Amino acid sequence: MALITTKALEALRGMDDGKRLPDGGSMFGMVRATPDTKNPVSVDFQWRYKLNGKTRQVRIGSWPKMSLKALRDERDRLAVEVKSGTDPVQRKATEKLKIEVDQVEAHNKQLDRLEVIAQQQARLTVRQLFKLWRDLALKQRGDGGAEAQRAFERDVFPLIGDLAVADVKKAHVQNIVDTMMARDVVRMTKRVLSDLRQMFGFALDRDYVEADPTARIKKAKIGPDGERDRVLGEAELIDLLKKLPRSGMAETSQCALLIQMATITRIGETVGARWEHVDFERRLWVLPETKNGKSHQVWLSDFALRQFERLHAITGETPWCFPGSRYDPAIEKTNLPLDTKTVTKQVADRQREPGGQIAGRTKQIDALKLGGGQWRPHDLRRTGASAMAELGALPDVIEKCLNHTEENKMKRIYQRATYEGPMRDAWRLWGERLDLLTNKPANVVTLRAA
Missing domain, CATH: 1.10.150.130 (Tyrosine recombinase, N-terminal domain)
Known part of the structure; x- marks a missing residue:
């Protein structure tokens, strides 16, 4: 009987699937077609032997994973086993069972270990x-x-x-x-x-x-947090307007504070502004979504308008007046606005006590400290509203500028006046006052004591 050659194996194709190839010495191969274009077939080799009067068959391996020589060497090794009285089939079955038992034992040990870890974790302090x-x-x-x-x-x-x-x-x-x-x-x-x-x-x-x-x-x-009533006196405002450019804050953050102060908006509304809602010609800034669920229009004083113009030179190429560094994967190549807490944190970081610096934050921990104590961006809104009152604006007008919802239901229904003119005057007077305080001449008298 002719022996199989490597060349003959390499010549096999998918059409040879199921073909039996004898190799002598009771070894033969079965051809199996494969989807691998490089090796379109594999040949699984078996060996038949007799032990204790019984004919048995054991798998040797497959070509091309094993060479033809390696397959024959393995057959010869198994023949030596059989000659010594060892049954390869029984040995392989025993070895497989031992592996399975070892795996079960290893799994049980792992479960025991995990249970110990869980108990230790439960005792975490x-x-x-x-x-x-x-x-x-x-x-x-x-x-x-x-x-x-x-x-x-x-x-x-x-x-x-x-x-x-x-x-x-x-x-x-x-x-x-x-x-x-x-x-x-x-x-x-x-x-x-x-x-x-x-x-x-x-x-x-x-x-x-x-x-x-x-x-x-x-x-x-x-209990309630307690209502803040911090209002910056004009001496503090003068101090703040001088300190802000030297505070180390980003210019956009400085603009955010000055715009918020001049328009008495909320800091979150300020940093969420979009350029499409700022009309430089009409001097109007529209806030389409506010805390009370209604849109709000702000008339821009010269002071506020200059801050928006200054800001536009920095961020005018983006959709947001204050673009952040985060991206929304649902909106391709579009920045999200600045996080509403960013400016508040920058202000707080510049009013810390010695030794209170946070790693990775500014070293100018007292750059925005004022004589009246700790202040927050929202206090600028309250300060502007108080200043409008002292400059002659009526309480209802100021409430409209603040975009507060009228609590009295009857008044809310029947009072339809929009106060557009008085509101514009209030913002204008407050903006003019901020201009005076920015470059305070000696003859300007402050309205309130610090």
């Missing part, structure tokens, strides 16, 4: 959980979780930092809230409670705890 939460979730925040870290170091860790997460109860969280409320820091208390709730939600999702100990504590029961 609050400090350890915070670190894990910070590294996996808080890093998405603008400050990387630095503010939450400081708050927890001050108000949470001293009370429950070394307590196992699984042992934290509602009473522990309530104690944190009560301790903070004794200092009368309502806003900070709510912020810490919110962060605790997020952290335990993170733990709940990962089975570190079985229940959220913050779930039954409501922020509404802590």
